[in-house]
Structure formats: C-alpha cells, structure tokens
Amino acid sequence: LEQEALSKVEEASTIKELQDVRVAYLGKKGPITEVLRGMGKLSPEERPIIGELANTVRANIANAMEEKKDAMERAELEKQLAEEQIDVTLPGRPVAVGGPHLLTSIVEEIEDLFIGLGFEVREGPEVETDYYNFEALNLPKGHPARDMQDSFYITEDLLMRTHTSPVQARTMNAIQGARPVKMICPGKVYRRDTDDATHSHQFTQIEGLYVDKNVRMSDLKGVLDRFAKHMFGEDREIRLRPSFFPFTEPSVEMDISCKVCNGEGCSVCKKTGWIEILGAGMVHPRVLEMAGYDPNEYSGFAFGMGPERIAMLKYGVDDIRHFYTNDVRFLKQYHQA
Numbered sequence: 215l216e217q218e219a220l221s222k223v224e225e226a227s228t229i230k231e232l233q234d235v236r237v238a239y240l241g242k243k244g245p246i247t248e249v250l251r252g253m254g255k256l257s258p259e260e261r262p263i264i265g266e267l268a269n270t271v272r273a274n275i276a277n278a279m280e281e282k283k284d285a286m287e288r289a290e291l292e293k294q295l296a297e298e299q300i301d302v303t304l305p306g307r308p309v310a311v312g313g314p315h316l317l318t319s320i321v322e323e324i325e326d327l328f329i330g331l332g333f334e335v336r337e338g339p340e341v342e343t344d345y346y347n348f349e350a351l352n353l354p355k356g357h358p359a360r361d362m363q364d365s366f367y368i369t370e371d372l373l374m375r376t377h378t379s380p381v382q383a384r385t386m387n388a389i390q391g392a393r394p395v396k397m398i399c400p401g402k403v404y405r406r407d408t409d410d411a412t413h414s415h416q417f418t419q420i421e422g423l424y425v426d427k428n429v430r431m432s433d434l435k436g437v438l439d440r441f442a443k444h445m446f447g448e449d450r451e452i453r454l455r456p457s458f459f460p461f462t463e464p465s466v467e468m469d470i471s472c473k474v475c476n477g478e479g480c481s482v483c484k485k486t487g488w489i490e491i492l493g494a495g496m497v498h499p500r501v502l503e504m505a506g507y508d509p510n511e512y513s514g515f516a517f518g519m520g521p522e523r524i525a526m527l528k529y530g531v532d533d534i535r536h537f538y539t540n541d542v543r544f545l546k547q548y549h550q551a
C-alpha cells in the first residue's frame with residue numbers, strides 16, 4: 215500500500231493530482247483510515263503493532279506529498295522567474311518630454327514683468343456681451359469705429375470678444391470707483407479676418423489698466439518703456455505716435471526701435487527703424503464714468519498688445535499660423551532646456 219501510494223505521489227504532475235492522491239490514501243474513506251477504524255476488532259497484542267504500522271505508513275505518505283508539493287512549487291516559481299526575466303542591458307525607449315508652448319512662455323514672461331510692477335492678473339469671458347465689448351468702451355450701437363473690429367456675433371447681444379478691453383470695463387464696474395485698479399488681462403480674442411501670415415481669426419491679447427488718483431501719461435510711458443526694454447533688450451527705445459481708440463483719449467500707438475547693432479555695424483528692420491507693437495492711451499472720462507469712477511477724481515491709462523506679434527518680433531517667427539498649427543518641429547525650437 216505504501217509503495218503504491220508513494221509511486222502515485224511521484225506520478226502526480228499537478229497540485230490538483232496530488233490533492234486527489236491525498237484524498238484517495240489519507241482521506242476519510244481511504245485505506246489507512248479504514249485500518250485505523252478496524253482496530254477495535256484486533257486483539258490487544260496486535261493493536262499497537264498494526265497501529266504503529268498504520269501511523270508510520272500514513273506519515274511516510276504525508277511526508278512524500280509535502281516534499282513533492284514543495285518541489286512543484288519551487289519548479290513553478292523558477293519557471294515564472296525565467297519567463298519574467300528582464301534584460302537590463304537593452305537600451306531604454308526614449309520618453310518624449312513636452313514643454314510650454316512659445317505663446318504660453320511669452321504670456322508668462324509678460325505677466326511676470328507686470329506682476330513685478332504691482333499689477334494683478336485678471337480674466338474675463340471670451341463670449342462677451344455687446345455692452346462690455348463695445349458700449350461700456352464708448353462705442354455705442356451704430357458707432358463707425360465698431361467696424362474697426364469685424365466681429366463674430368452669436369446673438370444680437372452676444373459675440374466673441376474682439377479684444378480684451380471689455381475686461382477693463384468689467385473690472386472697474388465691479389469696484390464702482392471704490393478703489394484704484396491695477397491689472398493686466400491675458401486672453402483669447404476673435405475677429406472676422408481671413409487667416410494669412412499676419413492675420414488670424416483668433417489670437418491673444420494682453421490688456422493693461424491702471425486707474426488711480428493722478429495717473430498721468432508719463433506713467434504710461436514709463437511702464438511701456440520698461441516693458442519694451444525687458445522684452446527686447448535695454449538698448450531699445452520706444453516712441454508714442456498719436457492714434458485713435460474710442461475708449462482712450464488721447465490715444466497712442468507705441469513703436470519700438472529696431473536698430474540692431476553688432477561688430478559689423480547696424481541694421482534696421484524697416485525703413486523707418488521703428489516697428490509698431492501696441493495700442494494704448496489715457497482711459498476716456500466717459501469710460502471711467504460709465505463704470506462708476508468720478509473722472510474728476512480718477513484718471514488712468516490702458517494698453518493692449520498682441521503676444522503673438524511680440525513673440526514674432528522677438529524670435530523672428532514669420533507666420534502667425536505657426537502658433538496654432540502646432541508643428542512639433544516649430545514648437546521644439548522654443549523649449550528651454
């Protein structure tokens with residue numbers, strides 16, 4: 215019996231088969247249990263002998279099974295280890311690393327500068343009411359200057375904002391003359407333009423607004439001069455030319471000098487040596503008034519610039535569409551290490 219059981223254990227090739235052998239030989243209905251159960255029928259002299267024998271056989275079978283089970287488990291583990299072996303000498307697969315978009319970097323650089331000058335950063339909705347986009351900026355319905363910015367209308371009263379200037383009106387309106395305002399607002403704007411190298415139906419602007427007692431044109435000029443030098447280099451100069459915006463009076467356009475000098479001499483970007491980069495002016499008294507500020511007490515300046523244009527000038531990007539088509543080869547050129 216012992217021999218038979220041991221060879222069955224030996225033959226078993228799975229844990230399940232081993233289990234079956236255990237049930238067959240050591241189980242409640244197995245031969246050994248049967249022998250032990252029949253002990254009562256034996257003579258007192260036979261009992262210890264048969265009993266000991268039965269126990270030894272049972273222990274031997276159980277031991278063999280234990281060993282077999284251990285061996286199987288070891289083999290299983292080894293097989294698994296072999297299968298899951300990793301070749302640490304294989305070269306790794308490169309992980310593509312992203313970085314901020316050029317436009318994001320420029321906007322953040324400009325934000326950082328103005329935060330340093332005490333401006334807070336605000337936001338406003340891209341879907342804007344006619345009131346904030348135009349009327350609150352001194353552009354009543356039917357005003358010819360509305361045509362300066364061809365708009366995408368959604369309903370008669372809602373449109374995609376054509377500039378970030380409505381955030382000026384919103385910010386002042388929320389405060390109603392209770393305190394000064396010093397903010398910039400970056401964001402997307404939309405115009406019905408045909409896309410080409412210098413036009414896009416959607417682009418970015420950064421608005422600036424500073425309203426306080428005694429804000430003067432010279433304050434505007436000082437801030438813009440700092441901005442130009444920070445973005446383009448300390449050797450740059452600015453010049454303000456008279457212009458027109460309904461929400462500022464007087465209004466100006468700012469040019470930066472684009473004379474670049476090196477060891478071999480100087481070269482000039484345009485014939486004039488100046489290039490236009492933003493619109494600005496002193497906040498129109500009517501705009502202050504509509505937003506709850508007393509124009510006799512408060513004055514302010516505002517400006518609006520296009521970060522795409524600034525990035526194009528700073529990095530020599532020749533087509534505004536590069537910012538939106540997201541060709542990775544273009545984007546990668548501007549990732550700082």
Ligand code: PHE
Nearest residue numbers: 377379459493494516517518
């Ligand atoms: N909103 C004007 C534009 O989009 C720019 C501007 C802003 C001009 C603030 C003056 C003051 O052209």
